[in-house]
Amino acid sequence: MNAIQIKNLTKYYGKSRGIVDLSLNVEKGDFFGFIGPNGAGKSTTIRLLLGLINATDGDADILGFNVKTQTTEILKRVGYLPSDAAFYNGMRVKEILKLSADLRGIDCSTEAESLCRRLDLDINKKVEQLSLGNRKKVGIVCALQHRPELYILDEPTSGLDPLIQHEFYSILQERNQEGATIFLSSHILSEVARYCKNAAIIRDGKLLACDSVSNLSHSDVKRVTLKGVTKALQNENIRDIKTEDNITSFLYSGKPDALIKELSKLHFDDITITDPDLSEVFMHYYKKEGM
Amino acid sequence: MTLLFYELRKNKISLLIWTAAISFMLGVCIIIFPEMAGQMSEMENMFAEMGAFTEAFGMDRINFGEFIGYFGVECGNVLGMGGAFFAAVTGVTALATEESHNTAEFLLSHPISRKKIVGLKLLSVIAQIIILNLVVIGFVTLLTAVIIDNPPYKTMFLIYLAYFILQLQVAFICFGISAFVKFNAIGLGIGVGFVFYMTNILSNITKDLKFLKYITPFSYTDSADIITNGHMTYKYVFVGAALAIIGIALAFIKYTKKDIS
Structure with missing residues (x-):
């Protein structure tokens, strides 16, 4: 079964191109890399999948739910990390994590504590005191603490130091081994080559290739x-x-x-x-x- | 309900400041009334010579020397403008701040429908207006009971009710605007409140602009009308209610479909 099924998805922002006629399938349990340079359409695709923006044409299903009509069902099962995570000023990290869990209606305190320890995140800091890397860590914990079925991660390691990057990928690999699907966008090709099973390459909003990482490399x-x-x-x-x-x-x-x-x-x-x-x-x- | 409580917590400082400021200003007005009452004959002569502005503020129809006349005008200036500005700012920032502060992505990536987000944010705006009015009215009522002999509570509460409805109308219209903007809209909110206030003054000054009374909510809070007639001018209230409903409907329609940046 496909975790992500994109059918001829097109998005234009007025006259400017987002993505054009993009079709892509990601199987359940996959560790999938979505590769492309800045402005290729990676974030647009992800934002369409999460219902943050509306498609000009085409359709997509996530875990069997339609992105246009069943967004809430999708969001219950997805952990999303935006490329530039922003949170409410004045709140402490622990309050943000609690708010995120409360908005999902579940108690994630044990999982949040474990993730914060592994990612070395100080939960007592205020949002405005956080560095780019620490803000990213808060985003990661918000995306992971409810142990979703599908992780959609947009440029997940930007701003993280190498040790934390390694720990982050260890956590993702553990979740993947437990059956979760990982879909991450990146322009850091070594990451994709090292951790992903399959990958797609996007340029100017169009899909150029989609195959296993090993097949792509043996082209x-x-x-x-x-x-x-x-x-x-x-x-x-x-x-x-x-x-x-x-x-x-x-x-x-x-x-x-x-x-x-x-x-x-x-x-x-x-x-x-x-x-x-x-x-x-x-x-x-x-x-x-x-x- | 998590979002509702979060919104109330987020806005508590702003609510506290506006409530304290309006209560303080109204309190000062009431405390100085006994002293002012002795000088009212001179003041009434002065107001009578203000020409069109005397009509604009309704001072030709009420006795400024009586507490209710004084209260109606002062309440109009303090609770009317203060309350309208608070309602406008609260309404116009409710949805817009999520995008201007880049937190919309965080909020909307949680399993809570956009309809529910709009509904809970609207409830939060209403709750804040209710809290502000309860505190202000409670404080002023207590102060009036101590300072004024036999206060005309019925007319006072009618004036409070008119301003409460005005605040809701301004908040709902601004809430509708909030769904369309992506920037920090505090200035826009204050601007809307000010335009409504000035529109009422202009419609009082000249009969050619009387149609503007249907647009501004300050038309049915005119204390001279309320004191003289014993009720609000309902036709303006109904038009105001229709505008408020349009504001809410626009917020739901726009926000549930808009692309979040």
Whole structure:
């Protein structure tokens, strides 16, 4: 069963584009990464899923509930972390956490205490005294303390130090192993490559690719590294050429036999052909579209 | 009800300040009445020479030397303007602050429908207006009982009732506006209250602008009318009630459909 099912979702803000005809499925129990640069449409998609904004066209279901007509049912089962969490000034962290739990009508005090301890969050601080990272931690606890079925996290680690980032992902992995679905947007590709099972790449509001992280990384693009090459390579399938000392490296996206033919015309001392990492795949999809 | 109690807690300082300020000003007016009463003949002559403004404030129809005449005008200035400004600010900020302070995303990501949010925020506005009026009226009634001989409670309560209805009307209209704005709207609220107040004065000055009485809620709080007739001018109350209902309806329609930024 799908935790998230997006069907031809389109959102325009007046004349400016949000997302265009986006379709995407995320299975229950998945740890899913939603990758794209700033302004690609990640937050717009998430805000549409949560009913914060209305779609211009298309539809979506979350955990079997429609985002247009059953928002409250969805929100009961979802933990949402916005990219820029803001809270009511004058309140202490513990009051914000209590308010969030009370708005859900459940007692989350034990879970909140455990999360605050793991994330090293001081519950007695006032909202206006919080740093960006600590504000993020409050948002994380609000999103996690009711142990939802689905976590929708928009740029979850921005502002967090590496130790807390690690602890945060440990918590997410535990929840995922218990059966919860994680859907996180990010432009930090190493995070997605390390923790996510599946991922989608979005650009200019359109979905460019959606597959398992391992399949995305094993795409038809290869990173070719030549040592001691004497002649520059020129081919329409070759991009992202990097030369340092006597080592030349490039991305190749054509047929393998054509690559071998090209290489046979060159002299080099050593060759390595590897799958590119996720960041290179990401760049590949972006450049393929004419960036 | 969590949201209702949270809203009341959030606004307690503002409510306390407005309640204290209005109570204090009304209290001062009542305390100085016995002294003022001795100088009323001179003052009435002065008011009589103010031309159109005498009519604008209804001072041509009431006896300023009597407590109820004095109370009607002073109450009009203090409870009328103070209460209207409080109601306007409370109403206009109720929904708008969530977006201007970027907290709308936090609130709306909880399983509480937008209809319920609008309803509970409206209840919070009504509750604050009731609390302010209960405290102010309670305080003024006690003070009047001590200072004034045989206070005309019936007419006084009719004036209080008129101002209570005015505050609700102003709050509901501003609440409707609140659903449309995304910025800190306190100035807008005060502006709406001031426009209503000035509209009533203008409609009293010239007969050509008398139609404005249907727009401003200050028309049915005119103490000269209440004291002279023994009741509010109901046609203005009904139009005001219709405007208030439109304000509430707009708030529900707009807020349940709007994109939250």
